[in-house]
Amino acid sequence: MGEIQNGSSTSKPGIQRMRSSLALAQVLALATLWVAGESDTSIECQCSNPSLCQPVAAHIQHQVEVVVFDIGGKDWKHYDWSKVTTVIAVRAYDPELLCHAHANDVRVLLTGRLTRELFTSSAMRTDWINSKIQLAKKQFMDGLLVNYQQFLENDELYLFGMIELIHETTQTFHREIPGSQITFTVPWSPNCIEGQCYDFATIAKHCDFLIVKSYDMHEETMNECFAMSNTPYHQVVSGLSAYINLGIESRKLVLGLALFGYDYTCKHFFEPGRCELERNNLEDAPCSYAVANWVPYKDIMKLLPKSFTGKYWDEVSRVPYFNYMVNITYHEVWFDDPESFSIKAFILRKLKLRGIGMWNANYLNYSAVPIAAMQTEDMWNAMCPFRGKWRA
16 A cells, blocks of 8 residues: 555545445444344354264153253263263353264253343344354354343233244254254243243143243241241142143153252251341231252362261151351251152152253362262262163
């Protein structure tokens, strides 16, 4: 450009035209990249074997799904891949995880959070679906977990829009990525939990399966305000049965369990199992789980040796609990362990469910400490009592 300006006979208007043409070309190029960016599937494959950048083939199906939520990091290197069938990547895309998963015929799913506006605008629904399918293709992924956990008015327009979105999402993914999975998370019961009054039966028809979050159940106690399990056995069974009673095929349901427990601060401690709680400000559920702290299983195992009571077993909810103190404050921790998980895993066979899921696998301890390794192995074996996955 310096030589053209100093030694060329090209006039200034000519230079300006050249610059204008160049600028226009750059704008058009950027526009093309912007439009094609979402649909560009030419992102470099980072797997050592390029075939691993192909989604898991449609013919690879399993009699029992073992769905694992992963929230990042490198814990996945220590998962029991002989049992996992689907990983839901909650946070940043990890190509190394994807390559390892595909090498084990394990699907990796994106997550997609819905907003209310999508239910009333077909154009917005189409844009949302297209953005998710293009992202899945760019990252060589195998489907989508759809998530909506907000109160929804009993309005036909909203309910219809939700169903349409799920139906269109499933159709698009199945067409564009054969063998892909579309799943939808639902509360432990279909009975309008926390305002989630959706048409679950129709939603189930239009996706591959539902993940039933069979935890966070301590929310409706109105009289006695005491610590208790967030996943009592009989409520788990009743919630799943309620979905089946809606006409949903049991093979459309995955039992979702939590690898965390609740740490309650006792307002008054009477004895183990009688930890009275401070009431919260929630009008509908003053004694809900909102007063407790979530504690990952790996941290619960570190707290247990500090307990002055040792581990107790609650025969009603079929889960363990223990007490410990911080200074002069009493705490009570309710959680699941290999024994309680084994009992819940049996529900899978009892109700002939599609599978089992865990939120989230990062909450186990994958360190090299022998006792931690044993605890983690016991939890994997309890949640997945079969030796390994087998094809459908």
